[in-house]
Amino acid sequence: MKKNHISPAVIRRLPRYYRRLTDMQQAGIERISSRSLGESLDLTASQIRQDLSCFGGFGQQGYGYNVESLRAEIAQILGLDRGHTAVIMGAGKLGQALMESFHFTLNGFRLLAAFDVDPNLVGTTIADIPVLHNDQLEQFAAEHPISIGVLTVPKAAAVETADRLVNLGVRGIWNFTTQKLSISDPSVKVEKIHFGDSLLTLSYMISEE
């Protein structure tokens, strides 16, 4: 599947399509038009057809889209079928929250392990995921290919931890810290979740005159 540059705006909408289609499929809905999908997502029908046409023609005139097969197509586009794996670096409260409540499997990832330095945590399992000592990362990686590292360490440890992950050949880093990462290898992708930026945006919105 060769991808000739898809704009970030389109890519950011794909997960939303995927989620909605998953909901619809579970609700037993078989077909959907771009119009009604658009209405349920506050997007125009045009935009949805335009977005999907970046990847191929998945619909049928006069009918719309088959929910199940469109969902499967988007799953493939997003790479949900690639057997990606993840490790959590930093099993503090945030790491634990992800281990306990985030559905890695539903999002295409198999969570293999978490790593921490806290002796009270090392050796335990949280939501069936083993917590190993930080120092065991390299050895673990030699036995288990790691697609991405989830960075939930304290800010001060972020750069060093990210560098170690990159050295081990991960393809991406999911960065929950406020530390800016400068990864020299451009093939390693970084996706950040920045709580502060989000809250400041909300602050702006509620502060409008």
Added chain:
Amino acid sequence: MKKNHISPAVIRRLPRYYRRLTDMQQAGIERISSRSLGESLDLTASQIRQDLSCFGGFGQQGYGYNVESLRAEIAQILGLDRGHTAVIMGAGKLGQALMESFHFTLNGFRLLAAFDVDPNLVGTTIADIPVLHNDQLEQFAAEHPISIGVLTVPKAAAVETADRLVNLGVRGIWNFTTQKLSISDPSVKVEKIHFGDSLLTLSYMISEE
């Protein structure tokens, strides 16, 4: 301060400007040009000047911007000086992570309390923040004005909890659940952090080709 519509793209960049200026101020840097600020944020100088000019002329020809005063201007634009308050709804791992590690104060909010139903949590304090019983929310709100509710409850409780917050007159909801919220009152703003959408985007990026 009357705001004639500012585009969301601009608003989303303001927190990044603010953070960078904060870093610079702490590093003792007094002045900054749009060019060097742009370089450090991977933006063009033009864009930064264009963005800032939405709110006024904060710079000086031949000099640039004064770091401290530009930071103060942006703080005001973002509403960081308005004495906003927050409560956390749901003191599970994610709520606890925010209580322990997220710097509400640095982001313009005073965190007043957390609410939960777990008898093991109710009555305790976490990071100096009292955890109260869910049922006490209304009484608490009568005594303390709440600007925003942080929604870290399980998905199934999200809609009901959001409705209660809206009834109490909050101005915004910071939604960490995957539940789509349909708030009828358009003056109540919702900002969501969707882990799944973020991870799926990363999945796409590492799956290319």
Added chain:
DNA sequence: TAGATTGTTAATCGATTAACAATC
């Protein structure tokens, strides 16, 4: 068949970048 809805092309809209006079 007739109605519905796609995929795609063209038109519009908005956001980013470039250019430059103003001026510190």
Added chain:
DNA sequence: TAGATTGTTAATCGATTAACAATC
């Protein structure tokens, strides 16, 4: 003063929306 850098206007670029022929 001369060099630097702003704020703003114009030009470009990209993304969204509209329109419609194709066709299920």
